[in-house]
Amino acid sequence: MxxxxxxxxxxxxxxxxxxxxxxxxxxxxxxxxxxxxxxxxxxxxxxxxxxxxxxxxxxxxxxxxxxxxxxxxxxxxxxxxxxxxxxxxxxxxxxxxxxxxxxxxxxxxxxxxxxxxxxxxSQTIAPSEAPEGLIEGIGKQPIEIYRASDDYLLVYKSQKDIEEISPIFNTLKQVKARGVIITARAKSKRLDFVSRFFAPGSGIDEDPVTGSAHTKLVPYWANILGKNELIAEQISARKGFLKCKLAGDRVLMxxxxxxxxxxxxxx
Missing domain, CATH: 3.10.310.10 (Diaminopimelate Epimerase; Chain A, domain 1)
Incomplete structure (x- = not known):
């Protein structure tokens, strides 16, 4: 065949x-x-x-x-x-x-x-405690932690934090979740926020660009920034660019x- x-x-x-x-x-x-x-x-x-x-x-x-x-x-x-x-x-x-x-x-x-x-x-998120291995695996304490459906969402102070994170994937793999999203406000004025996504438990150490993660990121940042149209970049080595909009219970990307x-x- x-x-x-x-x-x-x-x-x-x-x-x-x-x-x-x-x-x-x-x-x-x-x-x-x-x-x-x-x-x-x-x-x-x-x-x-x-x-x-x-x-x-x-x-x-x-x-x-x-x-x-x-x-x-x-x-x-x-x-x-x-x-x-x-x-x-x-x-x-x-x-x-x-x-x-x-x-x-x-x-x-x-x-x-x-x-x-x-x-x-759109996916809802809720404040959460860090499960065992999450912070140890990511290697940097976030300022906020959320459970977002089958992922964890960690918020950091700056884009520099996001760029510098180098996870211990064997540790992160033990966390019971599809993956871990990390995010911060963008340093560039042309962008609203940046992110990265790790999913070693799902067979992907770092995903270059993750649309499904943005169904959780967009509602979060729309609320924080007070606007429904957002420009995002996933700052993996390959990078990805998304024009996003929160439209009621839907996320447009x-x-x-x-x-x-x-x-x-x-x-």
Missing amino acids: QLPIYQVDAFTDKLFGGNPAAIVPLKTWLSDELMQKIASENNLSETAFFVQSEKDQTSNRFHIRWFTPTIEVNLCGHATLATAFVIFNVLKNAEQTILFDSKSGVLKVRKDGNWLELDFP AGKGKLFLKGKIIV
Whole structure:
């Protein structure tokens, strides 16, 4: 069996920037075991698989699933953007908006020139104590700690704190969470906030750009800064740029993509 595969750098307009995701279009679902093996073989933070949605056999509705090298996850932003990039720009779908049925509900992606805007559910956060291993693994005490769905969100005084953090991943891996988000106000006037994301327990030491983390970051910073439109940068080594908006119980995140690879998987 041969399957098409694409690799797209998401949340960037530069090759080798942003977050790379593998995209595998399917006519029918493969077994969970095979999809997990393909994701493990790809060894990227996410591999997305999609099929035409069973709910609505129209040209703009699909079902999507995401796999890290070790587990399936319920929500992934950059691989959704990368999938939409393939549907719009490689498969030449003529619609301006596409819908994805997912384990996190219906997700929308709207095309606006070279920008792709994700429409995701906002995630609530609540103040939290640090579980065992969290601060030891991150290596720097934050000024605030929140539990944000399946992640921890740590807030720091400055962007310099975010840049200097070098986690002990073996320690952080023991924390019972999908991942750990660290964030601070941006030092640049063109940005509102910066962040990084670590998920060694999910098979990813540091994720270059994490759309799903921004469903928690955007509500937090909208409240702190008193505005609903925000510009964000995830300051990993590859960096990623996001234009964000809090719209009621939804978070809109716009970014660009760059096609790196297209080929065939033989399984």
